[in-house]
Structure formats: C-alpha cells, structure tokens
Amino acid sequence: MNEASVNPKELTIEQVQEILRSQQYVCDRSLATVVYLSLVMGKPLLLEGEAGVGKTEIAKVLSKVLDAKLIRLQCYEGLDANTALYEWNYPKQMLRIKLEEVEKGDRQTVESEIFTQEYLTKRPLLEAIQSDGANPPVLLIDEIDRADVEFEAFLLEVLSDFQITIPEIGTIQAKHRPYVFLTSNRTREIHDALKRRCLYHWIEYPTFEKEYEIITTKFPQVEGNMAKQICAFMQRVREMNFYKRPGVAETLDWVSALVALNRRSLDDKAVVETMGCVFKYREDLHHLREQVEGKQLNLEALLRVSPELVS
C-alpha cells in the first residue's frame, strides 16, 4: 500500500485518522489527535481503558501503516532488566573461551572480545533502541501495570533519554527515537514520574455509532440490521452489572461467530447459543441465563434498536 512510506512528522490529525481507518481501526478525533501529538512530539503515549477496547491494537496498526518494526514488551510480575533490556549470552561466551583454550589464544583479546555486542542477547528495549531499519520502530510496552514498580523506575531512564548503559560496553544511544506506546489496565496506579513523561489518553467503550462502524468496517458482509442489533445489545449489556463487561474485542468475536454460523438476524435463541463469545466468566453466563429464565431480562428488548441509543 502506498501509505507505507508516510512520514509521521508530516501527518495531520485527519491523515492519522484516515490511515488508521485504512487498517480497519476506527478511532474518534480525540484519540487521533493524541496519537498525532505522540508521533510529532516524540513523546510516549500511555493508553488506559477497560479491557478489550483496542489499546494494544493501535500500536500494532500504527506499526503497519508506518511500515515500522513492532517491538513488543509484554509486562509481567518479576520482569527484570535481564528479560527487558539485554543479557550476556553466557553459553556463547563459554564456547568461545573453550575454543581459545584449545587454540592457546591470548587471554587479553578473549576477554575484550567476549564482552562485545556479538555476545549480547538483545531484549525488547535494547532492540528498540538499536533498531536500524529505515523507519523508527514502534515500541509497545503492554500492560505496564503488571510489572513491578522497580521495573517502572528503569523504564523511566530509557523513555526519557532513549539510551541504555551497559557497563562492559558503554552507553548505547537510540539511532531513531522509537514511537512508544504503553498500555495499562489499571490494576495498580502507574507512578507519577512515569506518567509525567507520557501523553495520556483514556479509551472509552465505543458509542453505538462507532461500534457499528467498527463492525461494518471489519465485517463488510454482515447485514446492517444485525450489526445494529449487536451494537444495541452490547450498549445495554455494558450498562448492566456484570463482573467483566464485554469490550470491542468481545463484540468482534461474537460477530465472527455469527458470520461463521451464517446468521442474518438475531433472536433470543441465537443470543443464548453464542453468549460464550460475549461473556467470559462462568458467573456472568450463569447470571445472564438465570435472568433470562426468570423472565427478569428480555433478550428481545436488549436487541431492539431504538433511537435513544444513538447519541
């Protein structure tokens, strides 16, 4: 595609919105503005929002349209410098030493050679800093709230100076400043110091219109009426008291299931059959089933497309 060669610094907000849409990512103007600012200012973007609203997706899509390498760092508890930055390749170093022993090599040379980049295992952050492709890479630091607070602290250094110091080698400066996206599900608060270095955006659940647009963009073959029914259902269900409210990811799962089943319209029976796509907790499914059987909840009513849903 010809957008592949876009220069992020010369985009406008409209173009950002457009190229995201070309990759089937529907976003509103405020999100587009923030993404645009992040690209132009070279400032990391912290995205928060409920699960399944497309936080991670945006980094993936951007890497595609910018023709940039996507480097992803999935955070988890206990993530440390060795897994996020770099590590010495010990086995390789050992082999080299053994070989030199046999060949009676010079000790000094060996010592200086085994601590060079050749013996370094690059982890995501170093990879992002050192990336030497034509375009700066997109660095996605996913679910930062899962990592320990200590990890945030050294991320701080990487994100403000875009450099990494390796004692044996020296400081490695970024060739291109990577475009950094951080996502958080808010299981804990991110430290203010890190937040201050980022732009911030909260991604809401989509409105009826936006969700409709997302469905019809991703699945053009879906009947308009059924898409509307699905949106109506999702809008109402999100207002209700479920343990895990379904996000856009669930909507898309559901649509693809309905497409696979060759459904052209929805009724209460079809909803009950495919509910596993929308609710991922036994308690939620149980709750829904109970409500439906006890006639407290009318699925037909949930599916009705009525004007008050359209903002």
Add this chain to the structure above:
Amino acid sequence: MDITPEAVASAVTGVASVRGRGTLPNLMAFARVLKTLGIKIGLSQVLDTARATDMVEIGAKADFRALLRANLISQKEDFPAFDMAFECFWREQAYERVPMETMDIEGTPTQSNAQEGGDEEGGIEEAIAETLAKENVPLENLDEFAIPTYSAQEQLNRKDFSEMGVDESRAIARAILLIATKIATQISRRKKVSRRGALVDPRWTMRKNMKYGGEIIDLVQRKKRIKKTKVVLLCDVSGSMDCYSRFLIQFMYGLQNELWGVETFVFSTSLSRITHLIRTKDIANALEKISGSILGWSGGTNIGRSLHTFNRSFAPSMVTHRTVVVVISDGWDRGDVSLLEREMQDLKRRSKKLIWLNPLLASENYEPLCKGMQAALPYIDLFLSVHNLNSLIALGRTLQKMVA
C-alpha cells in the same frame, strides 16, 4: 472535595492576575487552576504542552482541548474537572478571536492582536526560557500545591490512657503477631540467589564460574523469595469508636512493632501520622505522647476527608501494589459520602489489598446500613470483625487462607 462550577470559577478568577499575554503565561495560569482543583501537574508537563501548541490548529477547539488534556492530565478521574476548567478558562468568545490572549477579567481593552501574534511566532522555546529565567515567582507558585485547610472547630479532646493496663492480655499480642506475619509475608514469583535453594540457576552459575575458565565449580542456587508486604494502618479514633480505643491502641502498637514497614495513622475529622510516636518499646510513654499530640481524639468522624488527605499526601509514596491497607472503623461518617466513595476507589486501585475491620460487625443484627459503610463496601477486599480475642484469631486464619 467535589468539583463544583463555583469552585472552578473561583479558581479561574484566582489566577486572573497572573494571566499574561501569549501562550505560556496563560498555560501556566491554566495549570494553576487545575492544581487548585487538586490535579497534580509537573512543570515539565506545562512546558511540553507549550511546545506542542503549534502542532495543532489552535482555532480547532476540540483539538486544542485534546492537546491540553493529553499533556496535563494523567488519570481519567480528573477529566470532568479538566473539562469544566477548560470551558471556564478558555472562554468561547474570547477563544474564537484571540485564542491565546488574556481574556481580561477587569475589562481592560483587548490588546493589539497583530503585535501579539508576532510575538507568538517568535517561538515558544524563547518564551519558556525567558519565563524560566525571570519569573521565579509564578514558577514557585506553580509547584506548590495548596492543600485546603479546614477551619471548622475540631474537638480538642485529650484522652487519658493512664487507666490502661499496659501488660494485660499477652494473648492479644500473640494473635496480633500471627495476623501481622500473615499480612506481611507472601511467596513471590521472583527468585533470589541463595546457598540452599532448590533450583540451580544456570546463568549465574556460568557467570560465577567464568573465573575458573568455565569449569563448573560453584553452583548458584535460587529459592523463592519471601515478599515483604508493607502495611498501612488507618485507625478511626472518633467518638463512636471510643469503647474500642484500648484494643485499637494495642493493635496499632502490636502491628507496628512486629512488622517492618508499617505506617500508622489515626483519623477522626482529620488525619494524623503517628508512626514515629509508637516506634518505641515503651508503650506507656508512647501512649502519653499520642494522647498529647492528637487533635480531635473522640471527636466526630469525617472518613472521606481523612482518606482524601491520606491519598493526596501519603499514598503516592507509601502505597504500592504490594501494600496492604487496613482500615479500622465502624463506618459512621458525618462527611460527604461521595467523597468517601471516590477516595475508597482510589485507595483500592493503589493498594494490593484493602481490608476493613469493623468492630460493630460482631453484633448479631449488624448490617452495614450507615451510608459511609455502604459507600465503602464495594471497594473492600476483606470485611471482617474485630471485637475480641476470638475474632482476632479468626482474622489470623482468614488471612492465612487468603495468602496461601
């Protein structure tokens, strides 16, 4: 503190005097409005915002708003306050015409636009440097965060602890010790290097044996690390809790002295930190000091405001995802319930576990009906009773299960 239109308006009027011409002074004034409303903003964020202003079409209000919001705000809870402040500060008519000019409150005639416009072109960077260099006053002001002081009379009651038998009930102390260890230890997924661990750590073994030319001589082992959890104790010492005060003191004292890293606070209408006061083995002396220094002991209760103070002033540095927050209170609250709810939500998000111990829970037909308790309930991980030794032991068991 709820954000009302009046509060926003008064905050905006409050900065009228420091609003200058051009982007930066106005942005700094706007940042100060946000600060007055309780939003934390660093100077670097304001400067970044100023640098970014020429990246969007200033005339497009929605974009300008998105720009300010993305730069200045870093949690969604602050969005409503931001939106109100934005509307009030960058007022519509003035906005359209001279977007970055002063919207003069006193009604002084609007300055000649052409010249101002020229200044703007001159570059934000210069303006920033200039402001940083010469205007120390507004910058200092920008960094200080005024915590609203509360002036209503607090009941200045000094409680006499002298009647309390210091070395009574060793059993309680033992129960507390059990609870303390349960709260505070947890096995971590992270491992540490140890001489007697069950697992060999190949990388560290290799690394360590490099000095022998790669022959494996020393083994490096790892074992699971015991994770030290920090505990923050928030104790209600208002009038309604009076009959439990003896127990409370012992609980606070016991926990603090059994565990490393406990922070203790007491609250009634306001919050006091007493960690330093009870960090001593001499309990009688400690009690003396506490009763001498706490205002509002046995007074009314304002849980919401106390929590607000805690969240603003202490939580950022004390509460992490490894911190267990224990609130001991009966939930009788005379303050603003919505504030309480918001602060509980905040606290819940920051902490690892939020435990609420309620002495009233013990009575047969207690239901958390008082508004305060009801507002707090959804955010509590563990809601338990404390009123006697048995309940303490039960608490210890529950915690054991929870942690295991």
